[in-house]
Amino acid sequence: MMLQIPEVLTKVQVAECLAILDAALWVDGNLTSGFQAALAKQNQQLPQTGEAARTVGAILLAALERNPLFVSAALPRTILSPMFNRYGEGMGFGDHIDNAVRRDPVTGQTLRTDLSATLFLSEPEDYDGGELVVDDLYGSHAVKLSAGDLILYPASSLHHVTPVTRGTRTASFFWIQSLVREDARRSLLLDMDVAIQRLSGTVGAADPSILALTGTYHNLLRQWAEV
Structure with a gap:
């Protein structure tokens, strides 16, 4: 199941989050990657335990708790503390499948990654490329949503982010352990x-x-x- 969930964040919340993120110190995304992901990954990330990631993550988690479509679709048992990445010109992320189990460095919890989620924080007209492409039994699906919108899909899916050719793509991504595994x-x-x-x-x-x-x-x- 792939599901688009619109307006998880309002435009005012998106602007607030971007102001915090733009002022933060970003690092090479491969500092958080395993060996295989590092071969395909070119982006920047925020340290997950840093103040900016925790502040914006709290805004996002509160919004998710209030979103009935997200709750109904994900049936969340545990949500990994949100992470944030940024793709500038020439950056992308090749084909990969997310780790089956992850440990949350903020909470110390370990969770099974049933669902992957990406929440777009940049408007689609502000950058070229940067589509999230998810493969399933019905083919490949390219996703590029409005700022504040979220895409939810099985974490077992093969997926990639196409190279950005203009502008900057900023997003949040995280994983959910659902009450229902299948x-x-x-x-x-x-x-x-x-x-x-x-x-x-x-x-x-x-x-x-x-x-x-x-x-x-x-x-x-x-x-x-x-x-």
């Missing part, structure tokens, strides 16, 4: 939740069909959730 099950639960919300607006939340569907949703979640 992507197909998460997709089914999301479809059911969306259907419940739509039908509730038509026939009312107390309608017997809504109560039955809601019961089925929660019974499946009870069976599949890992807590």
